[in-house]
Amino acid sequence: MFPADELVVDARHLSRRFGSFVAVRDVSLQVRRGEIFGVLGPNGAGKSTALRMLCGVLDPTGGQAIVVGHDVARQPERVKAKIGYMTQSFSLYADLTVAENIRFYASLYGLEGATRRRRIDVVMHQSELAPRAGQLAAELSGGWKQRLALACATIHAPPLLFLDEPTAGVDPLSRREFWERIHELAAAGTTIVVTTHYMDEAERCHRLAFIFRGEVFDSGRPGDIVERAGLAIAEFEVDDVEQATALLQSLPGVEECAHYGHVLRLAVHGGPDVLAGARDHLARAGLAVRDARQARATVEDAFVAMVRRERRA
Numbered sequence: 001m002f003p004a005d006e007l008v009v010d011a012r013h014l015s016r017r018f019g020s021f022v023a024v025r026d027v028s029l030q031v032r033r034g035e036i037f038g039v040l041g042p043n044g045a046g047k048s049t050a051l052r053m054l055c056g057v058l059d060p061t062g063g064q065a066i067v068v069g070h071d072v073a074r075q076p077e078r079v080k081a082k083i084g085y086m087t088q089s090f091s092l093y094a095d096l097t098v099a100e101n102i103r104f105y106a107s108l109y110g111l112e113g114a115t116r117r118r119r120i121d122v123v124m125h126q127s128e129l130a131p132r133a134g135q136l137a138a139e140l141s142g143g144w145k146q147r148l149a150l151a152c153a154t155i156h157a158p159p160l161l162f163l164d165e166p167t168a169g170v171d172p173l174s175r176r177e178f179w180e181r182i183h184e185l186a187a188a189g190t191t192i193v194v195t196t197h198y199m200d201e202a203e204r205c206h207r208l209a210f211i212f213r214g215e216v217f218d219s220g221r222p223g224d225i226v227e228r229a230g231l232a233i234a235e236f237e238v239d240d241v242e243q244a245t246a247l248l249q250s251l252p253g254v255e256e257c258a259h260y261g262h263v264l265r266l267a268v269h270g271g272p273d274v275l276a277g278a279r280d281h282l283a284r285a286g287l288a289v290r291d292a293r294q295a296r297a298t299v300e301d302a303f304v305a306m307v308r309r310e311r312r313a
């Protein structure tokens, strides 16, 4: 449907006000076919509002977005027909069975005849929901509700799928299985835009946009975002964690000193030499360091540093 490098989502300077409050400010983002694009940000950052505009369910108050080839403000119905949208609350009918929910969504998207039967079979099979076809949606666990919601959102095989915090309230095993499924869909050509506040999930996206207070702070590949944050990380095993923290926090360039059980995790601006300096500093103060190792900076480190910098500014 789209050439490989074509933009499936092209949002420029998108904004949304509610009265005098600006929930989304000047957001620009481009998503290519087959990409898993993550929108990362804390609660209230404006993720759902941005997604709702891209889905054609909420009018922007500024800017423009072309989604699956249509302007979301001018042709929202065209956009809605070509996308799948899994909302934060999963949008299932609790008093309908699994099969009834799926058939309801099939009707909503106008599927008929052989295509309808085939698509219902496909999503039932992929989601492994067939043995639960007769169960009420209300009785499903979080993980199974999530599977059903994804089955419903993809019943019409949309080229673009919007997932709004799809793993909130879902157990860790189901979350992992869900992400495997997302990667399969993307590999088969589906473009996916997913919001999350789980940093480990952000690392599973091809590209990301960090949003905070309605604005994009940074965007790009997870690795590039982490690199731009310019942090080096070390983990120290020390006897006196409190004293070590006090000593390290006074050093220049220290972004964070956090406790993980008996391990102290230090994030500094600068390279590995800064870490060596920190270690020497502890040694000079007579603190026993049982182990010191360098660790990988994560998207979470980059995000926390960015938000702190903003707060200081």
Ligand SMILES: Nc1ncnc2c1ncn2[C@@H]1O[C@H](COP(=O)(O)OP(=O)(O)O)[C@@H](O)[C@H]1O
Pocket (backbone or CB within 6 Å): 018, 021, 023, 041, 042, 043, 044, 045, 046, 047, 048, 049, 050
């Ligand atoms: N319909 C609305 N009317 C007024 N304020 C809203 C509305 N929808 C969202 N907001 C506000 O916009 C901000 C962003 O909300 P939301 O997009 O839901 O954030 P997120 O999904 O990142 O948690 C919040 O402060 C929220 O209260």
Ligand SMILES: [Mg+2]
Pocket (backbone or CB within 6 Å): 047, 048, 049, 088, 164, 165
């Ligand atoms: Mg939300």
